[in-house]
Amino acid sequence: MDNSKQLIIGLFGFGTVGKGLYDVLHSTPTLSTTISRICIRHPDKPRSIAPEFFTTDASALLNDEQINVIVELIDDADAAFEIVKTALQKGKAVVSANKKMIAEHFEELLELQQQYQAPFLYEAACCASMPIVRNLEEYYDNDLLKSFRGIINGSTNFILTRMFEEQVEFQQALRLAQQLGFAESDPKLDIGGFDAANKLCILLAHAFGTITKPKQFIFNGIESVSLQDALVAKEKKYSIKLVANATKLENGKLAAFVLPQFVTEQDDLFHVHNEFNAVITESAFADKHFFKGKGAGAFPTASAVLSDISALRYNYRYEYRKIRNLPATTLSNDFYLKVFLSVDEIGKINKDEFEWIEEWHNEFSHSWLIGVIHAGKLSESNWWKQPGISLILCPDPIVESVDYRKISLQSLKLAGVAVSA
Amino acid sequence: MDNSKQLIIGLFGFGTVGKGLYDVLHSTPTLSTTISRICIRHPDKPRSIAPEFFTTDASALLNDEQINVIVELIDDADAAFEIVKTALQKGKAVVSANKKMIAEHFEELLELQQQYQAPFLYEAACCASMPIVRNLEEYYDNDLLKSFRGIINGSTNFILTRMFEEQVEFQQALRLAQQLGFAESDPKLDIGGFDAANKLCILLAHAFGTITKPKQFIFNGIESVSLQDALVAKEKKYSIKLVANATKLENGKLAAFVLPQFVTEQDDLFHVHNEFNAVITESAFADKHFFKGKGAGAFPTASAVLSDISALRYNYRYEYRKIRNLPATTLSNDFYLKVFLSVDEIGKINKDEFEWIEEWHNEFSHSWLIGVIHAGKLSESNWWKQPGISLILCPDPIVESVDYRKISLQSLKLAGVAVSA
DSSP, X not given: OOTTOOXXXXXXXXXXXXXXXXXXXXXXXXXXXXXXXXXXXXXXSOOSSOGGGEESOHHHHHTOTTXXXXXXXXXXXXXXXXXXXXXXXXXXXXXXXXXXXXXXXXXXXXXXHXXXXXXXXXXXXXXXXXXXXXXXHHTSSSSOEEEEEEEOOHHHHHHHHXXXXXXXXXXXXHHHHHHTTSSOSSXXXXXXXXXXXXXXXXXXXXXXXXXXXGGGSEEOOSTTOOHHHHHHHHHTTOEEEXXXXXXXXXXXXXXXXXXXXXXXXXSGGGGOOTTEEEEEEEETTTEEEEEEEEOSSHHHHHHHHHHHHHHHHTTOOOOOHHHHTSOOOOBOOOSEEEEEEEESSGGGOOGGGEEEEEEEEEOSSOEEEEEEEEHHHHXXXXXXXXXXXXXXXXXXXXXXXXXXXXXXXXXXXXXXXOOOO | OOTTOOEEEEEEOOSHHHHHHHHHHXXXXXXXXXXXXXXOSOTTSOOSSOGGGEESOHHHHHTOTTOOEEEEOOSOHHHHHHHHHHHHHTTOEEEEOOHHHHHHTHHHXXXXXXXXXXXXXXXXXXXXXXXXXXXXXXXXXXXXEEEEEEEOOHHHHHHHHHHHHHOOOHHHHXXXXXXXXXXXXXXXXXXXXXXXXXXXXXXXXXXXXOOOOGGGSEEOOSTTOOHHHHHHHHHTTOEEEEEEEEEEOTTSOXXXXXXXXXXXXXSGGGGOOTTEEEEEEEETTTEEEEEEEEOSSHHHHHHHHHHXXXXXXXXXOOOOHHHHTSOOOOBOOOSEEEEEEEESSGGGOOGGGEEEEEEEEEOSSOEEEEEEEEHHHHHTOOGGGSTTEEEEEEEEEEEOOOOHHHHHHHHHHHTTOOOOO
């Protein structure tokens, strides 16, 4: 595509984002980009534009040689992959916002782009309008990126914000989010942490060149976070956020996880409310960068799709340099996490799982502890995901190594034995 | 330059940033980029690396055909321009952090890049390590960018933070900033607002395609901000920040200025402390994006220089699409500003300059008002920059038009006359 070539778009899906994109394109004539045809599943729904724009036949778009860009904005990840695959095979440029599909098929999509030399852009798949994929891909490749962490799911952040501000239980905050359109009618993908885990996969590839799947790292959602947990957090002047984290360990490998976390007021993530998303990068010389923007909603998502479409006009594509030019950075669960663990029945805590325990509170229907546990133990078990158990990371949760001499001295002191350090 | 070609760097200047860059390059062997020669002014200073790396002869670098990248990190803007000009004429890529030189010679530098097809990158010139120039250039070109505003000078933000946190006068905070290396021994460029104004010129070109000079818009520094002003701000739960602002007016033109401003706790800029910089973009569909990072210091600046060097390996260059492909967005002073004005002597206020006045406080050695004034009146006069006068913008300072009917009704009400709206 050269600078002067017009983009002719075939659009799959006309839900809130597809409709948002259509509206944005039509209120911005300077973009000189047109949607030629729209493929939908239900032809009988009433729609705001003329029926001749619509078809239910995917091949009508995929086989149209006039169409040089396919924009894929449907829910079904399997159907989406078939569309994207066929479009790339036909040499069409593709823009997608489908994080599940991209995370599940990352390697195949990489190969398809390489084999058919067709660009595939998906800025809208992570943090909606925020240019985080492109910044990780382009700006941090030369610097020594140490870590990134962030709030990358808008629905769960909305729910947690409501729980804190209105002191309501999770279920009530969820219903409010659904009423306001910030959570799906089937919210499992969001509140179970799956959506954030899929996005973490995409960010890991562009930040560190690491190709992975959610099952390879620890993740959880926010279903088990209770109002009582929120009240403990408030007392400690913390907030609770669902945080995705990727941090280089001293051994050169990567710690990666998505878990609820206590964040302090000094943490930039503390001030990220409602449907907003944010990412903090930390690099050896640039220090910390903080990005914040709307992480959900039709227009913010459509605007990221639009940025990708515009980038195609200038032949932009991801080069995946960190994947192609450097040795792969691999994940490791060989580190420790400092966690807050609360339970409705004290019998649900297996103290032996912990390296050490720093705090311990026992009340009638809510007991909790703060302790250090090996990440490998969390990754290999599911006891901490059972109903009635809530595991929330402490601030600065990663503990690289455990000094047993120090711990045993501390335990002796706690036990009242006089020791000389 | 292709992917495999090694970059051979000729470096001008070995101050804190130049030295920082040297250290960063030498602790990051994967970059495979070498500094071949360093041009300095004072050969007799003791330095940490071997003397054969240094020369005082600029042509030894500029005429060396092996050197394909010139990195210019000297203070003197005039000498810097001569170096950059010669380097571009010889087809060498150039990286610079010299905002004054770039703002003063923007058009000539644009022509040189065009004529000699040599890339010129300067991410380090704005907000040090933050990738703001590149994001404005690349990501916001398709969207309807409405405005950007931010804290783009680290020294003044450090001074204002100290004034607020320690309740000290400007001069005392300035001395502290100088002791800690966050302000130059001659701080005029920073505290007079010139540095922020130069950076605003660069950001305007990449955000809106507007080529301008500081003298074409209203700007001031923070020298006149007094501890008493800070105390008024604190009482109103505001902070004071030096804010650069570029906002599209309803008439399609741009309001642009750099002035101290009251910011509310809800404003993301409120939480930007010490030497940090931050920029908020606002676009029609993406809504607000917030970027924050270290805006000063040897390593943050060097890391931005390094990112530019790395980008050169992949043939990155600014395309200046908004300048080349779109009609120019011009500046206008045809708008109103809501301001706080404090004086040490009440006679210094000329009330007739204001459209209307909302608050008025008169004390022994500190009188102040809050009122609305036409930007054209500020741009055409200097009375408000005199010693003893402090002009600080209110939150949301831009007033596009004034409804005189409403004002006169309000005045009548204030005067106790019964009116029907």
